[in-house]
Amino acid sequence: MKRGRSPKQRLLALGHGVILFLACLVVLVPLAYLVINSVKLPREFLTVPPTILPTQVTFEHYGELFEDNKTFRHFRNSLTVTLWTTGVTIITGTLAAYGLARMRLSAKILAAVTFIFLFIRFYPRVTTVIPFFLVMRELDLLDTVWAIIIGQLGITIPFVTWLMLVVFQDLPAEIEEAAVVDGASVWQRFWRVVLPIVMPSVSAAAILTAFLSWNEFLIASSVARRKASVLSIAVAGFVSDKGIQWGPMAAMSVVMIVPMIVFALFAQKYLIRGITFGAVKG
Amino acid sequence: MNSSWHRRHDLPWLVLFVIPAFVIVVAVQFYPLAYSAFLSVQDWVLTESQVPKGFVGLENFVKELSDEIFRRSVRNSVLITAGALVLEMFLGVCLAYLTMGSSWRMRSIRTLLILPMVIAPVAAGTLWRILLNSRAGLVNHLLSLIGIKGPEWLASPDWAIVSVILLDTWQWTPFVLLVVGAAIASIPDDLLEVAAIDGASRWKTFLYIELPLLMPLLLLTFVFRMLESLLSLDSIYSLTNGGPGYSTYTLTYYIYTLGLRSFDFGGAAASSWLFMIFATFSIGLVFWYQRKDW
């Protein structure tokens, strides 16, 4: 940009900057307000006009949370559920997608399989929650993280299989041909040749799965009671039949959001590289 | 090389790859789904009877379709989803173009802009409930600073719908931005350069070269967001609780209340399957559009 810019270009650049600045504000202000609320005194919650800068910063809400050993348990459970769900989903989903993509099934069968997977992904979970509860009871898994993990896998595996199927189908066959000539087995081809290429997509799928699993509420609340309770249930717990405990709820939300934000910042690179899922062909 | 030999040789491996996912999905989803199909033709309200009262044919479906509140829920769902989708697709695509590039600044802005989608919907709903509060909320306070008297966001039927749309847009525009941004980045530069040499304007390049390339992905994103938005429950639950009255009572909210709070399993299952007919149709549309791929 060494050349001088015309007034029109400068105006455009200015507009560009202003729009992006506004967009950032729209994202940041609510988040900042949440953090502010988590360190506000209770009496400053519903003032008119709203208290933007608290007269006094208090960490009592966080203190209460961390004094309560349930918070640690919720955190640990959420982490366990997310790690297992993501791990199992990615391994089985990616393998299944590769298998389906390379089976040379007829187009109709493949379309049918994909369709069923998507169907399962978008079925309103509310109605399957009770049957699922009964199955978990029979298996003696109620109030265990395993029940939550199993329930979430039913949603995440079809989703990831479908995403990865699109990726594998768009992968040119030539890439594997050399390996086939060398006599490499399917497993070797998958592991050495294909996987490194699609790794960005796998990472993106993993990140999306992790978000979904960490924030999931319905399945968790139907099978978890005490030992297996997770953060999303804990946040909802501050809403009672007689009102809302704003301070602790804000603090708990922050505790729940921070790990995901850190994770998002860390994983952002993979998300953007991997998320096209091959849907655009050059 | 004999490809049919290879095919036979590979097949057992490939089947082995598919089995784990297949087994888990069938084990976890098949029984509940089949059970809900069974329930949709049964008369069963858990608070009235411990076991299904018997086969009623399509009565549950007829009852739901003629139910005033069911119809209002569908109407609300359509309004909310349509409003949110228009905003999300438009803003998402615009922002994707405005944040193009790999400079440090653009990457940071992109990262920042995708943050809302990592927040738990329960927490996001509650956060916006504080922000949109008509008296003590930040939004109306900021509006008053520029001389606008903010509306009763959550207490008026129309504004409550707008509030739900705003929340959905705030939380999920980032998803569109993310997908479209990545797609734009993967469009080969030489295509655009050729267009530039031909003297095509930026707008024409977008319309005739980029948009057709992006179309399959945009459609996919559209359907995906549409179904997700129709299914969203936690955020509406914590933002408006379906109110005031039935103003933001959506189809998913209806199914939730019917199933898990009124325990009318037959009605809830029938409503779910009605939703699925619509979802099937939408997914079918994407398949039809992409049929050349199959």
Added chain:
Amino acid sequence: MKKALLLLLIIGLLPVGALAQDMPHAGVEIVTNFMQSGTYDVGAEQLEPGFEEMTGIELEIVASPFVVLVQNNITDLTTGTGEFDVISGDFWIGSVWGQMHPLDDFIERDMWGGSFIEGLTKQGPSAYFDGKRIGIPYSADAYGLIYRTDIFEEAGISADWETWDDYIAALGKLAMHLEGTDIAPNVFAFGASEQAAAIFLGMYDGYLVDSMGNYALDHDKAIAALNQLKSLLDYNPEGATGLSIDEANSVFLTGKAATMICWVSFVRAAAQDPDSSLVVDNWATARFPGPGFPFLSAWNLFISGYSENPDAAWEWIKHYITEDEAKRRFVELGVGSPFLSTYEDPDLIEKYGHDFPAMVENLNRAETVPWIFAAFEVFFRHMSEFIIDAATAEETLARTLADWAELEVPEGLVQSAAAQGQMQEG
């Protein structure tokens, strides 16, 4: 003081080891549930170690958010899962009252009782099924009305209303007195739409279940009550239809309203705390007007009919529901006590003299409703459309009755309605 307590504790614990053979339930595991609220559940957790030490019973406390608790209880009992031995609930779980373990034999055997507020021991506030007692209340809060003593004195108005007509007449006088100030005569959380049912029930003195045992309302009385309910809006601050419970409370606590209709236990402590209130010592609880009743929130403890250890479950109920514990929970956690002794405690009277007499009277008159969740949901949503002018009173009533026609009243709630005089005669 602390040392003395410690000493007492050690002395108290000493015999426990020696008398281990006297713990008939040692090693038994029971599960009890509570609403996750930072009050009832915390009160239980505080008792857990002592209870386990004393009885050898292994206690597990499950605390869930309100809706999840109700959902869990109903699914657990109707599917016969038997996950919970001791269950927290009230009329919301009326559909599963038939699956509860009767408590009469336990009560008789142990000659158990206490100075419960009389109204709370009756059927309704206490859960009964087929004439047998199945639940015991451990909390009590009646919908109430609080007012600013200083403003009333200035205006020369006394808070001695009998009916809502009297009360609304008083609001009229207040409106004249307060003209030109930013203080509203009344504030209520109209935005928390499920709350307005409580005022409706105070204004309505007709039946809730008809002679056929179905959900119903007396047409004329219901219409009159709906219109009267809406007339309160004239005395509320602008934008009252959007006020949540917390916001309405804060309007009163910041001195911007002369009266407030509310759950008293939710403001009692905050109103006397100079950090959060500008009305310290300037408020009192008044009689909740008639001819209807104050809506009652009284959590009961039940023993599940599927419990394998009902005796151990009873031990826990006896341990949790005592006069001393109720008083302690009132003082430390703000839980409304079901025992008269709490309200007659000299120390507490000194602190809450402005509150207790009317509170006890309201609790004595308070009733529960025979509504399952679906019935309540239909009612409050239609009523909320009426409040925001999206439906007329006639439409509201007609729609409510039409939706109610689809619902069955569970047997336990029919009995409870009959016992509380909420059934249509004839």
